Amino acid sequence: MSLAVTTERQTSRLDVAPYLESIKQHSAENRSQRRLSEATIQQFKASGLIRSMLPKRWGGLEVTPQEFFSAQIKIAEYDMSSAWVGGIIAVHAFQLALMDERAQADVYDENPDACVSSSYNPVGGKTEIVEGGIMLSGRWGWSSGSDHCQWVLLGAIVPGEGYRTFLVPRSNYEIEDTWHAMGLQGTASNDIVIEKPVFVAHYRTHKQIDGFNCKNKQKNPMYNLPWAQIFVRVVSAPAIGAARHALKIFKQNASTSSTDPTKLIGDPDVLRRVVEAEHLIDSNETILMRNFDAMMEIVNRGQEIPMIDRVRYRYQASVVIDEMIKAVDCLFDIAGGRSVFNGAEIQNIWHDIHVSRAHVANNPVPFARNFGNMMMGGENPDLFV
Structure with a gap:
């Protein structure tokens, strides 16, 4: 394989919007077949998602983390499994960009859409x-x-x-x-x-120590972000979109209830739950984007992100699932009799978000302990921050 890649390959932009309805249409098939459809994978490639974090020299887009996670969250509003898989496959291009150039060539020299x-x-x-x-x-x-x-x-x-x-x-x-x-x-x-x-x-x-020390040879300062900060968000961000989907379903069902919808809309408890769910969703997405805004500003100046901030951001990524579970649970509790039947959309989301909590990256306990330790003057022992 040739390493003499001297010109940037033809690139496009990351745009998942044209494929969202199709992704939604395949969600039931994905669930029943226990795998994503080939059509969905091809749409990830056509949208630029697979190449979004890939260096331009290999045909990638080098989008910012903010653009990448916005796209992943949007996909999750239509199908959380699709967002989970698409984000995880795509994010590996970031880690490969930190590795030896020969490893990058092995994967991407002939196919920038390699998965x-x-x-x-x-x-x-x-x-x-x-x-x-x-x-x-x-x-x-x-x-x-x-x-x-x-x-x-x-x-x-x-x-x-x-x-x-x-x-x-x-x-x-x-x-x-x-x-x-x-x-x-x-x-x-x-x-x-x-x-x-x-x-x-x-x-x-x-x-792992190289990822922790942010050692790489890429020209784009984005690749000086800690690898851990990128990866841990890819297994929590989909829950934000999925919870937003659950809120949309709940509001639609409330307005078309077989009982008097005005009673639901005027019920103070229903109104409180809707607002609390919206607040949890909005605040977690805001924190995600704010943190990457801050990190990108620092690496673009050629500086290192303070360790206390890296530990703080790691903790904040770990609590997303717990907070999205709160958001969906408070809606599911009063979602009505139709929600208990297999195949109900809001029930599917409830299951998806609870399963994502089993991922080790989404257990906030050790990360809270480390953050508290640093806040009290201790040293950071975690290399994956």
């Missing part, structure tokens, strides 16, 4: 250092959208060093169908299995 899945949990991975690289084997769960991808990024601990991410081609692993879940069914978050150890060259790995 990469991931599973960063290191518990199931086994490694052995050998000449030129590392032998890798094991089992990893929650690899969302993996059946649509040609590569996977896997986390594992290297003896004597610590955590690394490994870039592995599709020919080196199997996908085991394990995703029988109560929500987010369309994400096909199946297991990745490497039974016999495979060789991974050092250049196809990414050290």
Whole structure:
């Protein structure tokens, strides 16, 4: 493969709007088939979503995080599984931009729309250092959208060093169908299995400490953002759009209720719940955008983001799911008899958001502890902030 890419490839802009209704139409199919439709994946490519975080030299768009997450949230207003998978696949281009140029070329030199899945949990991975690289084997769960991808990024601990991410081609692993879940069914978050150890060259790995220290060779200062700040938001931002969808459904159902709709509209408890849900949704999206506004301003000046702010932003990302659960729960509690039947839209959203809480990145407890520790003068021990 050639590394001599001297001109930027033809690019377009990120625009998911023309595809939203089609994404919605495929949502029931996604849920029943336990995977996204091929049509939805092709729409992610056509919209520019897959290339949104990819460097321009490989045919990418290099959109800002604010643009990227706005698009992901908008997709989630139509189908949370689609937003979850699309965002996760697309965000990996950011991490690959931090890796050795040869690894980037391996994935994107011939196809800027190449899809990469991931599973960063290191518990199931086994490694052995050998000449030129590392032998890798094991089992990893929650690899969302993996059946649509040609590569996977896997986390594992290297003896004597610590955590690394490994870039592995599709020919080196199997996908085991394990995703029988109560929500987010369309994400096909199946297991990745490497039974016999495979060789991974050092250049196809990414050290956690490098992501923490924001080491990269990209010209765009955006890639000086901590990798963790980008990734953790991709598994929480969809809940914002999904909760907004639930609020829309609730208001529509209230206005067309088989009982007297004026009683619902005039009920003080209903009005309170609607306002509280709207406030939770709006405040979490506002904090997301505000934080990236602040981080982008700093990296564009060539400066480092203060550690206390990185820890604060990490904590704020971790509470999104809990707050979106509050928003949806307060609506679902009084959503009426139709909401209890299988297939009810608001019930599907309730399940999707509750399942997303099981992702380790969405457990606020350790991140609250770390933030409180720093607020009281302690040091940060977390490398994924």
